[in-house]
Amino acid sequence: MWEWLAGIEIEKLANAVVILIVGLVAGLGFKRGKDAPAQQRAGLEVATDFFDSQAIKSLTTEVTGQAIATTASAAATRQLVEAIEVHTRAVFDHKEEVQELRHEMSRRR
Incomplete structure (x- = not known):
């Protein structure tokens, strides 16, 4: 039943999973960045008043x-x-x- 797992190289599988996760997070980040640019500006104003x-x-x-x-x-x-x-x-x-x-x-x- 698990014989196919022995033929898979774990390093290549781990790299594929990491690439998939990074791509997903980057896609979500770009999408959210376009949706809320006003929130970022407000954060910068608060940061300049902090010091x-x-x-x-x-x-x-x-x-x-x-x-x-x-x-x-x-x-x-x-x-x-x-x-x-x-x-x-x-x-x-x-x-x-x-x-x-x-x-x-x-x-x-």
């Missing part, structure tokens, strides 16, 4: 301050990376000098 200009200015100031702090942090991080690179080079140079001194000492023995 006051002082809150927007305060938020803008905070975001600008955060951007400046992030930039300063990035610059400090770059300086730290450069200092680490200089220190690493100095350690390698010191290691080479120590190896040269070892060879010199071993030759003198």
Whole structure:
């Protein structure tokens, strides 16, 4: 009775179901969007009255301050990376000098 189900690839079936559902929802959305454009305008008017200009200015100031702090942090991080690179080079140079001194000492023995 269920032998035909074994021959169906589940991934293709799932994709077909998803496409069918998305198409149906999109069709209903387009239909409702054409029927009620006045409701969307009213929602936009409410949304613009929801925020006051002082809150927007305060938020803008905070975001600008955060951007400046992030930039300063990035610059400090770059300086730290450069200092680490200089220190690493100095350690390698010191290691080479120590190896040269070892060879010199071993030759003198």
